[in-house]
Amino acid sequence: MFEAILLTVITASTPLVIAALGELVTERAGVLNLGVEGMMIMGAVCAFAATQMTGSPYIGILAGILGGGAFSLLFGFLTLTLVANQVATGLALTILGLGLSGQLGEAFVGQPGIKLQPIVFPLLSDIPFFGRVLFRQDLTFYLSMALVIGINWFLFKSRAGLKMRAIGDNHASAHALGINVIRTRYLAVMFGGACAGLAGAQLSLVYTPQWVENMSAGRGWIALALVVFASWRPWRVLAGGYLFGAVTIGQLHAQAFGIGIPSQFLSALPYAATIVVLIIISHNRRTTLINTPASLGKPFVPDR
Amino acid sequence: MTLSEGPAAVPLLSVRGLTKLFGSFAACNAIDLDIAAGEIHALLGENGAGKSTLVKMLFGVLQPSAGQILWEGAPVTINSPGEARRLGVGMVFQHFSLFEALTVAENIALSLDPKISLSKISDEAAALSKAYGLPLDPKAHVADLSVGERQRIEIVRALLQNPRLIILDEPTSVLTPQEADRLFETLFKLKAEGRSVLYISHRLEEVRRICDRATVLRHGKVTGACDPKRETPASLARMMVGSDVAQVHRDSASALGDIGIEVTDLSVPARTPFAVSLKNISLKVRAGEVLAIAGVAGNGQGELFDTLSGEYPVTDDEAIRIRGKAVGRTGINGRRLLGAGFVPEERHGHAAVSALPLSDNLLLARSQSDKKAFLSGGFASIIRQDAIRSATRRICEAMDVRKSGEDPQAGSLSGGNLQKFIVGRELDRQPAVLVVNQPTWGVDAGAASRIRQALIDLAKAGSAVVVISQDLDEIFEVATNIAVISEGKLSDPHPAGTLTLERIGLMMGGIHESHLIPEAAHAH
Numbered sequence: 001m002f003e004a005i006l007l008t009v010i011t012a013s014t015p016l017v018i019a020a021l022g023e024l025v026t027e028r029a030g031v032l033n034l035g036v037e038g039m040m041i042m043g044a045v046c047a048f049a050a051t052q053m054t055g056s057p058y059i060g061i062l063a064g065i066l067g068g069g070a071f072s073l074l075f076g077f078l079t080l081t082l083v084a085n086q087v088a089t090g091l092a093l094t095i096l097g098l099g100l101s102g103q104l105g106e107a108f109v110g111q112p113g114i115k116l117q118p119i120v121f122p123l124l125s126d127i128p129f130f131g132r133v134l135f136r137q138d139l140t141f142y143l144s145m146a147l148v149i150g151i152n153w154f155l156f157k158s159r160a161g162l163k164m165r166a167i168g169d170n171h172a173s174a175h176a177l178g179i180n181v182i183r184t185r186y187l188a189v190m191f192g193g194a195c196a197g198l199a200g201a202q203l204s205l206v207y208t209p210q211w212v213e214n215m216s217a218g219r220g221w222i223a224l225a226l227v228v229f230a231s232w233r234p235w236r237v238l239a240g241g242y243l244f245g246a247v248t249i250g251q252l253h254a255q256a257f258g259i260g261i262p263s264q265f266l267s268a269l270p271y272a273a274t275i276v277v278l279i280i281i282s283h284n285r286r287t288t289l290i291n292t293p294a295s296l297g298k299p300f301v302p303d304r
Numbered sequence: 305m306t307l308s309e310g311p312a313a314v315p316l317l318s319v320r321g322l323t324k325l326f327g328s329f330a331a332c333n334a335i336d337l338d339i340a341a342g343e344i345h346a347l348l349g350e351n352g353a354g355k356s357t358l359v360k361m362l363f364g365v366l367q368p369s370a371g372q373i374l375w376e377g378a379p380v381t382i383n384s385p386g387e388a389r390r391l392g393v394g395m396v397f398q399h400f401s402l403f404e405a406l407t408v409a410e411n412i413a414l415s416l417d418p419k420i421s422l423s424k425i426s427d428e429a430a431a432l433s434k435a436y437g438l439p440l441d442p443k444a445h446v447a448d449l450s451v452g453e454r455q456r457i458e459i460v461r462a463l464l465q466n467p468r469l470i471i472l473d474e475p476t477s478v479l480t481p482q483e484a485d486r487l488f489e490t491l492f493k494l495k496a497e498g499r500s501v502l503y504i505s506h507r508l509e510e511v512r513r514i515c516d517r518a519t520v521l522r523h524g525k526v527t528g529a530c531d532p533k534r535e536t537p538a539s540l541a542r543m544m545v546g547s548d549v550a551q552v553h554r555d556s557a558s559a560l561g562d563i564g565i566e567v568t569d570l571s572v573p574a575r576t577p578f579a580v581s582l583k584n585i586s587l588k589v590r591a592g593e594v595l596a597i598a599g600v601a602g603n604g605q606g607e608l609f610d611t612l613s614g615e616y617p618v619t620d621d622e623a624i625r626i627r628g629k630a631v632g633r634t635g636i637n638g639r640r641l642l643g644a645g646f647v648p649e650e651r652h653g654h655a656a657v658s659a660l661p662l663s664d665n666l667l668l669a670r671s672q673s674d675k676k677a678f679l680s681g682g683f684a685s686i687i688r689q690d691a692i693r694s695a696t697r698r699i700c701e702a703m704d705v706r707k708s709g710e711d712p713q714a715g716s717l718s719g720g721n722l723q724k725f726i727v728g729r730e731l732d733r734q735p736a737v738l739v740v741n742q743p744t745w746g747v748d749a750g751a752a753s754r755i756r757q758a759l760i761d762l763a764k765a766g767s768a769v770v771v772i773s774q775d776l777d778e779i780f781e782v783a784t785n786i787a788v789i790s791e792g793k794l795s796d797p798h799p800a801g802t803l804t805l806e807r808i809g810l811m812m813g814g815i816h817e818s819h820l821i822p823e824a825a826h827a828h
Contacts, residue, residue, distance in 0.1 A: 159418045162410055166403050173401040177414055178386075290405050290445050 005249060006133055011207055013245025014144050015040070015199040019223035020230070020237045021147045022195020027227060028155060029188035030168040032297035034090025035075050037220025038097020039193045043068035043200025045101040048108055048211040057116040057205045061139065061198065064205075068197015069190050071097060076189040080182050083299045094220065102213045113209030116140070116202075140202040147195070152234040164188065168293030171300045181300055196220065222271075229278030231291045236281055244274045314377040316341045316500050317362070317393075317469055322371035324357050331357040333524040334371065339469065344491055344501040346511040346532060348544055349521035350774060355504050358521070359471055362502075363395045364388040394467030396458045396475060402446050409442035412461045425464075433460050436490045452483035459490065470494060471502045476510060488514050506544070506600060506774075508537045508812075520544055541809030561591030563628070564737040564768020565612070565644070570623040570632075572611055580604035580792045582611065587787065587794060589768040591736070594759060595797060596783030597772045600812050604792035605772045606649065609741040612770065613646035614639045626737055640673035645735030647727055649742045651719060655726045658715030662707070663689075663696045665714050666729055674733065695732065703728035704754060720751030727755050731762055738762060739770045744778055756782050776808060788812055 019036055026033050033039075046067030051060030075093050078084040116138045125135040155161040164184055167174045171181050199219070204211055222244060230236035251266040282288050315338040324332040332354045339345045349355045360366040362373065364382035372379050375391055382388045385395070402411050409426040416425060426442040433440040438456040446454060455475060462470055472491075476484040491501055491514060505511055511518055512532045520528040520543040528543035566588045574581040582604055589595045599605055610616045611624070614636040618624065621632040626642045636646065648654045656665045667678055667687065678692050679685045696711060703724040707717055714722055723744065730738060743759065744752035759782050763769045772789075773779050779786055785797040788811035795811055 157422075159413070159422075162406070162413060162422075166406060166410075166414055169403040169405040170401075173403060174414075176401055179414075286448075290447055292405070294405060 003129065003133060005253065009242065009245045009249045010133070010137065010141060012248055013242045014141050015202045015207065015219055016223050016226060016244060017144045017238055017241035018140065018147060018202065019196045019199035019220060020226040020241060021144075021151055021234060022192040022199075023223055024227045024230075024232055024234060024237055025151060025155075025164075025195075026188045026192030027296055028168045028232060028293055029164050029185050030171055030293050030295040030298065030300075031079065031185050031189055031192075032086045032090065033072065033075055033079075033093070033189060033192055034087060034224065035072070035093025035097065035220075036192075036196050036223050037216055037218065038094035039068040039071050039196035040097075040200040040203070040220045040223075041101040041214070041216040042071045042097045043197025044204040044215055045105040045108075045200075045211060046197065047201030048113060048204040049104065051114050051205060052108060052111060055114065057114050058139070060114075060205050061116070061201050064197045064201025065194045066197070068200060069194035072189050072193020072196070073186075075193070076186050079299075080185050080189070083301055086297050086299070098214060105211045105213065108211040109213070111211065113204065113211070115209040116205040138206050140198065140206055143198065148234050148238045155234070165293075168295060171295045171298070175300075175302055181302065185300075196223075199223070222274075226274070226278070229275060229282060231282040231288045232293065233291060236278070239281070240274055240278050243277055244270050247273045313340065315339055315374075316376060318374040318377070319358075319362070320372045320374065322358065322361060322373065323369050324354075324361060324366060325369040330524050332361070332368075335521070335524075335526055337519050337526070339500050339502060340517075341468070341500055342495055342498045343516040344495055344503055344514055346515035346518035347502060347504045347521065348506060348508075348511060348518050348540065350506060350544055353521040353544075354524040355521055356473065357524075359395075359473060359502070359504060362388070363393060363471065389465050389467070392466075392468035394462030394465055394470045396455065396462055396470065396472045402454055402457060404445070404447040406446060407442065408440055408444050408446065408449075408457055411446060411457055412442075412464060415461055416464065428464060429460050432463050436460075436463065436493055437486060438490055452486075455483075455487075459487075467499065469500045469502060471504070473504045474506075475503075476505065476507065484510070507602075508532075508540045508544075508600070511540070512537070537812070538806045538809035541812060542805055560593055561766055563588055564591050564593075564626070565589050565739070565770065566625040567612070568623055568625075570611065570618065570620070572607065572616075572618055574607075575616070580607055582607055582792045585792075585794045587770075587797065589737070589770055591766045591768050592763055593784050594763045594769040594771060594782050595785050595787060596779040596800070597770065597787050597789050597794065598776060598779050598808055598812060599772075599774065599789035601774055603790050605741060605774075605789060607792070608789065608794075609646075609648060609739065609772055612739045613648065615648075637672040640670075643736035645730035645733055645738045647730055647738070647740040647743065649745065651722050651726060652715065656714040656722060659713060661711045661713055662700070662717075662725060663692045663711050665726075666696050666699070667692050669726075669729055670733065699725060699728040699732050702732065703758065720747040723747050724751050724754060727758060731758055734762075734765070735767060737768045737770075739772075741772045742774065743771060744773075744775065752778070776805060779808075 019040055023033065023036050043064035047060040047064030050063030051057045071093070075089055078089045079086045118136045118138050119142070121135040125131045155165060163174070163179050167179060167181050167184055175181050200216060203215055208215065226237055226240045226244070230240050247270040251269045255263050255266055317339045319335055319337040322332055322335045323330060335358055347355050347358070357366065361368045362382070364384045364387050367383070373382060374380070380391065382391065409422055409429060412429055413422055413425045429440065429442050433456065438460060440453065440456050440460060446457070475487060494501060503511070503515055512535070515532050518530055518532040519526055520540070522544060532540060567585055570582060570585040572582040580603060585608065587595060597605070597608070611618055614631065614634055617635060618632045621630045624632045626639055626644050629642055631639050631642065652658045657668065671678060678688055680688050693711065699705070700707065705717070705721050705725045705728065707721060717725065727740065727743060740759065743755050747755070756778060759769055759771060771779070771782055780800060783800040786800050786803055786808065787797040788795045788808060790812060
């Protein structure tokens, strides 16, 4: 029973963690992309369509990543090259993504999907409980874990990550040091888009293997909030994502048991619990300040 | 050079006839300069004398229009800061370009070869900072550090590249006296190792204390080269400000009116470790009079202005009176309503919002003091665009503000034109009292004379004017009376005609002995 619940928690949390990690990288480079929801749903529809056409969910995953990444390029072009307002462009990207995905996915509505199968590690998966939970998962789960470790290493241990944080802190000084601000930001935006696309692919290939319009259901917004409340730290994003997933699944079970709390309260619980816990984590103002990218959302024009 | 004593050892760096033109304006005009190995060489000059331009050319930020730079006798062109560093020139800027969210070691790493590991940089930085007496924790975040510590990062960053010439641009302007002493010890260590230091400053005492030689710039030209230890502050000041001060002919003293602004025995403690405390300041300015306050930067001018304008009210209400009313605890708008006007030092961000058009900048300054003219609808305070626009036009015409378009952003104007606008904005009200801080700082000659004439005319029309300035030419041009501020203390005022540059130079150096100034017994 507990094991089954834990498995559903992992499935519910993984897309949040992946999308939030991508946005974390984008924001660390100083770009605020509010289009996560739109990129996610584009990833979901691309992944589902590619899977239906080729029969391979792995090609579907790739299509999701490419779809999200390509869609983010539109945001990058508008905000980085044409220096459009990032907030407005991000919102537009979400609205466009929701509409466009509905259009693209119309033919696939109601079709039975192909589920991405777990990759079972021999021996390791035989470990009681932990082995079954951690080593009988699908590719997206393993990728999410690799992303947490990889991004944490990249940002805080590698020189390229240092340059990216420098850009996020003060793009004018970074430019003066000879760092290519625009190019780095393009890469960061596309990485964020690719992650959102991967998260979307997980939704339409693992979570509920089918295509339903608006199936991202606000998860992109949750991911955005997670980044801020996790004060731009990868491990805190992981913790926040799993907390949200756990409370979401937990309250569903609680509703099923029929405890005497109005269901609306229970539905609101994941949001409230995540915010409270992450505020407690990030109560240290100094750490928050040091981790907040100071040039977040500010336009950069090199000539000025 | 006048001081090429001894056998011709090739200087580390020589500059011959270096010129930088901005349009037709020569920021640097045929500059000659030699820096020997192992010397601390001072570059002296007022604001706008061309020091920064010269240094930017030496560090590859700007390209000279004419002239030559020689490194160990061989001609070189320095096209970028990177080339300057490879040559062996290190630079510590006045305004730091550090990343607050990153650690000390990370900040240093960003400007070094990416192949060197962060831990190695940490170790080297720690070792260097220890060796030169510049305590620094490589793991500390810049956001947590004081200004002095931030400067140390810049110095260590420059030292890590093993430079043979280190350029420091006004390094002590942000330091407490204790931090400055520590910096001097570091400089002596560098000198003992045979490295050269180019030390830019306008603090005469400091230069006399630590520098072996000095080159003095004025209006883009070298006006003197000397051994500062053999000079007096007065003789250095004379080289800095020039002895050929043009005596502008002023009308004989007009009849003085009532007291416009009066300060009585005002003392204000320093607000920050870098601020100067004001000590027993007294002044009295009558209608028709221009009191000019001279002094070397950082001796309390900013603090005095903030106190006079009401940006920082004082506890003693009686200490400051404007047109007879006690206003010590009154804020800026209250003082403006009494007929006073104020023009602070920084054009961008303080006197004007760069991103807003001129008309909005006008309204921001005068929305309270000229409510009737610019706002209507009583409680609703509806902005009267027509009135503001016509006032903006009036000011631009009166002060000859050159701009593109009808109502451009303040930031798009040149320094001189914006300064004319912000001074004109106050003059337009015909204030009974006007306090101006550095009215022509960094402004071209044409705009400067326009502003000075306007200040003289305002006093003639019956206002009391206080001008705080570092520019002695300006002070002699506009002042009826001159006082000198030094270390937060203000001297007695003296009629402008009775003072010479030398006396002012001595007073600026903090020598207030009245026997030097026979006319000290001055009364209104």
